[in-house]
Amino acid sequence: MKKYFELIAPCHFGMEAVLKKEIIDLGYEISLVEDGRVTFLGDDEAICRANVFLRTAERVLLKVGSFRAETFEELFQGTKAIPWEEYIPQDGKFWVAKASSIKSKLFSPSDIQRIMKKAMVERMKPAYGISQFPETGSSYPLRVFLYKDQVTVGIDTSGDSLHKRGYRTLTSKAPITETLAAALIMLTPWKPDRILVDPFCGSGTFPIEAAMMAANMAPGMNRSFLSEDWKNLIPRKCWYEAMDEANDLVDLDVKVDIQGYDIDGDIVKAARANAESAGVADLIHFQQRPLSALSHPKKYGFLITNPPYGERIEEKENLPALYKEIGDRFRALDDWSAYIITAYEDAEKYIGRKADKNRKIYNGMMKTYFYQFMGPKPPARRREQN
Ligand SMILES: C[S@@+](CC[C@H](N)C(=O)[O-])C[C@H]1O[C@@H](n2cnc3c(N)ncnc32)[C@H](O)[C@@H]1O
Numbered sequence: 001m002k003k004y005f006e007l008i009a010p011c012h013f014g015m016e017a018v019l020k021k022e023i024i025d026l027g028y029e030i031s032l033v034e035d036g037r038v039t040f041l042g043d044d045e046a047i048c049r050a051n052v053f054l055r056t057a058e059r060v061l062l063k064v065g066s067f068r069a070e071t072f073e074e075l076f077q078g079t080k081a082i083p084w085e086e087y088i089p090q091d092g093k094f095w096v097a098k099a100s101s102i103k104s105k106l107f108s109p110s111d112i113q114r115i116m117k118k119a120m121v122e123r124m125k126p127a128y129g130i131s132q133f134p135e136t137g138s139s140y141p142l143r144v145f146l147y148k149d150q151v152t153v154g155i156d157t158s159g160d161s162l163h164k165r166g167y168r169t170l171t172s173k174a175p176i177t178e179t180l181a182a183a184l185i186m187l188t189p190w191k192p193d194r195i196l197v198d199p200f201c202g203s204g205t206f207p208i209e210a211a212m213m214a215a216n217m218a219p220g221m222n223r224s225f226l227s228e229d230w231k232n233l234i235p236r237k238c239w240y241e242a243m244d245e246a247n248d249l250v251d252l253d254v255k256v257d258i259q260g261y262d263i264d265g266d267i268v269k270a271a272r273a274n275a276e277s278a279g280v281a282d283l284i285h286f287q288q289r290p291l292s293a294l295s296h297p298k299k300y301g302f303l304i305t306n307p308p309y310g311e312r313i314e315e316k317e318n319l320p321a322l323y324k325e326i327g328d329r330f331r332a333l334d335d336w337s338a339y340i341i342t343a344y345e346d347a348e349k350y351i352g353r354k355a356d357k358n359r360k361i362y363n364g365m366m367k368t369y370f371y372q373f374m375g376p377k378p379p380a381r382r383r384e385q386n
Contacts, residue, residue, distance in 0.1 A: 002043045007050060008154050009057035010037040010143075013362050015183040019056045022186075026053055034147075039063065044234045047157050047227060048242035052220035055182035055209070058161050061143055061154030062087070062227075069151050070105045072115050078151060079119035085127035087155060089232045091137030094120060096144055097156060104146040112144060116153075138229035159226030166223035167278035170270035172202030172262075176306050176341065178219070180363060181205040184370060185213065185304060187359075188339050189377075192256050195301030199294045199329070201260030204271030204286065206304050211280035214256045218246035222278070252282065257301075261289040291325055299334040300378040309343040309368075323350035330373070337375040343368045 007028075011019040013036045020030055023040050026049060032039040038057075042050065050060045064087055067078035088094050096113040106112060125131055139159075145152045163179040176184075185206065190196055192214035198206040212219060221243070228239055262268050265288040275281040307326060310316035327350065330338050340347065343366055348354055355371035362368070 004041055004043055005047070006031060006039055006063040007042050007046060007157075008037055008039045008061040008063050008152070009050065009054060009059070010061070011056055011058055012036070012177075012180050012183060014359065015056055015180070015187075015361075018183045018186045019054070022054055022056055023050070026050065037145075045238045045241065047234055048225075048238045049245070051158055051162065051225045051227075052242045052246050053218045054162065055213070055219050056179050056186065058163065058179055059143075059156055059158035060162075062157055062233075063152065063154045065151075065153045067151055068149055069146070070149050072106065072111065075106060075112065075151065076115050076119045079116045079153070080123045082120075082123065082153065084120050084123050087233065088120075088124065088140045089137055090124075090128045090130070091134050092140050093135040093137060094133075094140045095142065097141035099144040099146070101146040102148075104149045106146055106149075112146070116142070116144065138231075139226060140230075141226075157225065157227035157230075160223070162220065164223065165219045165278065167208065168203060168205065168274050169277065170203055170273055172264075172267045172270070174306075174308075174311055175203050176205050176363065178205055178209060180361075181306075182209045182213070182219070184339065184341060184361075185210055187370070188302060188304060188337070188372070190302045190304065192254055194378075195257040195259075195296065195298060197259045197261070197294070197296065197301060197303055198305045199261045199289075199291050199303065199326075200305050200307045201262050201271055201286065202267055202306070204260050204274050204284070206306070207258050207260040207271070207284045207286070208275050208278050208280060210304070211256065211258050211275070211283040212278060214254050214258070215280060215283060216249045216251050216254075217279065218249070221246045221250075252279075254283070256283050257298075258284045260284055260286045261291075261294065263288070263290045291322070291329060294329045294333075296333060296336075299336075300375065301333065301336045303330060303333075303336060303338040303340070305339070306341045307344075319344055320346070320350050323347055324352065327351035327353065335375045338371075338373040340371045340373075341368050342371070345369075347371060 065082040069075040099109040099112040101107040163177040357372040359370040
């Protein structure tokens with residue numbers, strides 16, 4: 001009989017609804033949505049498919065337990081009660097890779113890590129009949145969240161964070177993460193049959209993520225995952241099937257108009273190389289071009305972009321003129337929409353228009369805004385009359 005697990009997918013704060021929809025579309029049932037993570041139900045196949053297909057999850061954790069702990073003794077006993085031997089083989093390498101605590105009595109990550117490791121060893125000693133663990137086999141790193149004294153424990157199945165798709169070897173000074181770029185595109189009504197231009201494309205993240213979506217290319221096709229080594233829990237066949245499914249879905253013949261521009265010629269070369277390694281170079285037109293030269297002859301396109309926000313003092317001085325130019329160039333485009341993520345507080349003032357919607361988004365520790373200026377929809381195509 002198939003074994004079902006609870007799987008936890010952490011994501012960017014504020015992007016839970018986007019991730020939830022992705023998980024439902026992949027065919028899984030959601031059991032819980034919390035700030036910064038979505039929990040769902042799935043079997044061994046789901047672990048592989050979630051890792052390979054989810055564009056907005058940071059990683060996929062196999063949930064192994066949840067209990068209350070206000071003291072280290074309760075943390076020890078709660079951890080010891082988890083049947084670790086069902087997940088970790090005798091030679092497995094196990095440790096608490098990350099412990100985070102919010103509004104909880106226990107908060108010292110190093111103490112939480114030490115006590116939980118000790119409790120796991122105590123649990124597995126009688127289960128395996130040994131007192132020393134070689135830890136020479138596959139890795140089983142734990143991630144632990146404490147929220148209001150409720151401890152949630154998961155084993156990381158992904159390894160490197162899922163934003164590392166494998167294509168972005170070269171980056172600009174302030175790149176946006178691939179998972180956040182994908183989530184922001186999904187928050188807009190952009191569809192592959194609409195034009196998408198990023199006039200500040202940097203290393204190409206927005207155009208590349210959009211092209212991968214248009215070509216139905218799974219984000220995890222070009223990388224590996226830590227739990228591929230977990231022969232005790234996930235048969236190799238599940239990974240092969242997930243990769244075969246991903247390969248079968250790719251459609252590189254899709255017709256798109258996706259463009260990326262940047263004033264810096266070297267970064268444009270990097271963007272092109274990144275698109276090449278993602279396998280979508282033929283779907284994107286990259287070119288060195290300043291914002292002042294931005295134009296497009298067609299209607300109803302989308303600007304989706306992450307302009308400079310003044311990371312350095314000298315750049316800050318140029319921001320009013322730059323954002324005024326964004327406004328001027330945007331107004332010159334016919335019935336376009338613009339979606340702009342920036343930490344610049346005066347963006348709307350200089351763009352010269354109040355956004356129709358504005359969302360606060362934390363990009364790491366930095367507070368940013370996702371300004372949404374919505375243009376009209378193209379008229380519905382008239383059905384051909386016979
Ligand atoms: C915040 S970065 C964009 C990062 C990008 N989203 C990525 O993931 O790599 C802003 C980019 O704007 C470019 N830039 C600055 N001024 C520009 C201008 N006037 N016209 C076009 N690009 C410009 C910079 O070279 C930089 O690559």
